[in-house]
Amino acid sequence: MVKLRMKKVLSLFLLLAVLTGVVQYGGTAVASAARSDFTIIGGVLTRYNGSAPAVTIPNTVTSIGDYAFKEHTEIENIKIPNSVTSIGKYAFQECSALKKIIIPDSVATIGIYAFDQCTDLKSVTLPNKLTSIGIRTFNECESLTQITVPDTVTSIGNYAFSDCSGLKSIVVASAVKSVGKYTFDGCSDLTISGYTDSFIQTYAAKNKIPFKSIGIGSLTLDTKSLVLAPRSSYTIGANLVGSGVSVRAASTKGKVVKVTKTSSKTFQLTALKAGKSDIVFTVYKNNKAIASTTVKVESKFGAATRGNSTRKTIKF
Known part of the structure; x- marks a missing residue:
């Protein structure tokens, strides 16, 4: 009889956890986003309306719209599904508690200011379809210490990594042919790694940034x-x-x-x-x-x- 009551209590607790969007991780309760927290129009996630620190974007989303998560300072972790092909401008601007982001290879474009002032962002994985990094995309991401630019990227915009004061290593093993103004301004401990005789090596020398060769190509x-x-x-x-x-x-x-x-x-x-x-x-x-x-x-x-x-x- 006692065991039956315990099972009923446990079942009720699990049901409440699902209904309230609370998941237990290692003894710590972490709220997760509910599907009703998203405004999705024609596959575009136009706005996140929730307040959970853990967010999983529904796989019905094909595009993250402009300003969709702007100033959601409570978000610490977010999962982007492979259905997403683009991220809009200012999409995650000032998500100051965001710690890690893995952008799937399905994403081909990322808008300007997309991760601007994500001050707690420590880890970023960029997609292999990306062709450019725009203006102020990672501006003031001061906790970011290292990042690898995919081989598909040909240009890096103005202020893209400016004031990333913790950035120590960036690998530009790519076909980059243009780097904008003040792209690495305020990155005083930065070393750029890239291919010998590449554009990025010339850029590093011109801007007096230490360079490390990773080979020919x-x-x-x-x-x-x-x-x-x-x-x-x-x-x-x-x-x-x-x-x-x-x-x-x-x-x-x-x-x-x-x-x-x-x-x-x-x-x-x-x-x-x-x-x-x-x-x-x-x-x-x-x-x-x-x-x-x-x-x-x-x-x-x-x-x-x-x-x-x-x-x-x-x-x-």
């Missing part, structure tokens, strides 16, 4: 392996980063799979008959091979084109 392929039917084709993306480097691709069995360079960043594979072949991508500097990687291709009749689309990156 990198090659990233968007496919690891591939299956396709004879007389069908597939285009592989190949992103090469580095100064004075080039990439060539060749098939180990040219009668099975033919490879053609279609642009500076793409190669077309065409299956000619059933069989298997390796496509060898070789990186050259001053006409000397310095690195290589391989994509395995199988051609078979009746096959639907499919592949392992996990990125494959080599550094050299």
